[in-house]
Amino acid sequence: MMQTEGQTLIRSTTILTVRRGDRVAIGGDGQVSLGETTVKHDACKIRTLADGKVLCGFAGSAADAFALLERFETKLDQHKANVRRAAIELAKEWRTDRVLRRLESLMIVVSQDATLMIGGSGDVIEPTDGVIGIGSGGMYGAAAARALLAHTELSPEAIVKHSLDIAADICVYSNREIVIETLSDAGTDASTDCRATR
Secondary structure (H helix, E strand, O other), rough: EEEEEEEEEOOOOEEEEEEEOOEEEEOOOOOEOOOOEEEEEOOOEEEEEHHHOOOEEEEOOOHHHHHHHHHHHHHHHOOOOOOOOOHHHHHHHHHHHOOHOOOOOOEEEEEEEEEEEEEOOOOEEOOOOOOOOEOOOOOHHHHHHHHHHOOOOOOOHHHHHHHHHHHHHHOOOOOOOOEEEEEEEEEEEOOOOOOOOO
16 A cells, blocks of 8 residues: 555555446456565455355455455345445445544445445445456556457456456556456356456
């Protein structure tokens, strides 16, 4: 994490989600960095929640991300898997709670009908085009994904894979050990064109 004029810049990973038609894919690289050093190459930063109906990816401190995942899962239970309502309630708590306010992480959550980014300043952002990237390579991945969405007929999982590969070529805090999960009307599945760990 770096602080730049009151703004937190997460230098840790790349998480990307793409929605096309009735499918949404979310993926992340596996690199874990400690300062300027890579300490792990194959971390899994994508989690399934709500019996596979919700997928979540995180960028930032692992301990903080897991604390937020637990809170988000509790909110999902309280609001009967209503992802938008759970996200808003988590963002409110994250912004106002004295302990949560210090957590340094960003989250992307997707369900069959919602794509949201949740941040600690109370942000809950739903993109118009179904593309969100977070983490140090997030903007590179999102830019590549938007180009592929506009100019190809690739599936969301293929777009996520190619875009994360591009981000890994640019961002030193990301690598090509990629995990991708997808949601469709048929349910949740791990992408077959990349490594997927549990």
